[in-house]
């Protein structure tokens with residue numbers, strides 16, 4: 064369901080995307096903008112919606128000068144033609160489905176700080192990491208989807224592996240790290256300040272911070288490029304969540320009784336997030352497709368299966384958990400448990416997206432289940448709960464396409 068659009072360049076900065084013309088009315092676009100935009104000034108500064116046209120400007124100055132970047136024809140309000148309905152299918156054959164198991168896991172689990180180390184209520188220690196769970200879940204989901212005929216692409220196949228060309232060690236010991244530091248300090252003009260910033264990276268920064276701040280963004284960018292190249296009809300970005308209360312002295316997680324799920328779609332652009340051309344390209348593609356609405360529908364099916372099979376409920380926007388304040392500050396809610404959030408992957412991935420955070424790994428009951436290693440997936444010793452989660456996503460995909468389980 065990628066939009067292959069006929070692009071007609073009118074002049075250097077004025078583009079008409081004929082493939083987007085007459086798809087939506089001004090009422091529909093104004094409704095969709097409520098999900099696409101979190102901070103109202105973006106609409107004020109970059110956008111104009113008339114009865115007949117949608118305009119996107121590259122800056123507020125351009126809007127004042129009426130020099131648009133995009134001009135897209137809108138259909139009349141009340142015109143219901145050309146509304147794409149989801150096709151009923153007999154199998155998943157012909158569908159391109161992508162799976163992105165989040166993080167690295169394996170030998171990099173401590174470095175990326177996605178490890179749970181805790182003591183269960185009955186006194187037994189438990190230790191596991193999110194990257195391993197994500198991969199085990201993704202590999203099982205891949206097989207299930209392939210059994211129904213889907214063409215499935217997965218961004219990584221082994222523990223400790225990312226998507227970036229250079230693995231962590233090669234990057235850290237070589238030019239990669241040096242280049243990333245220079246890039247990071249490139250905005251500093253004063254030579255003395257630049258020197259001390261460089262020194263800070265070379266002599267005082269922890270490996271964890273170097274990994275998270277300089278290396279991980281390269282991996283995320285590589286994942287999104289792989290996913291854009293594949294151009295899936297539907298993508299699962301697989302994660303598990305954590306409430307992240309830690310006993311810092313003992314370097315242990317404090318387990319909780321809380322548990323909840325949340326799922327992300329694209330949208331919810333914040334102030335400053337339409338200032339570059341690449342973001343505006345993604346914004347227009349998202350606005351003039353039904354990918355956000357479809358992504359929400361898929362996530363709602365996932366929520367239903369998750370309640371049924373694991374007993375985890377979606378988190379409401381009006382929750383009492385301070386650790387998820389961001390649901391109110393940077394997200395726009397579609398419904399309980401499904402939130403628009405503008406991240407590298409939710410922005411760049413085309414088609415339908417389910418970005419999963421199905422449960423809290425540091426919940427008492429979940430930690431006990433996830434700490435088990437009795438189930439083996441492609442040589443990875445993992446928890447049987449990863450199979451249940453793969454089944455949740457598989458069943459939801461079948462329901463989404465109105466297929467029998």
Ligand SMILES: [Zn+2]
Pocket residue numbers: 165166193302303304
């Ligand atoms: Zn994660």
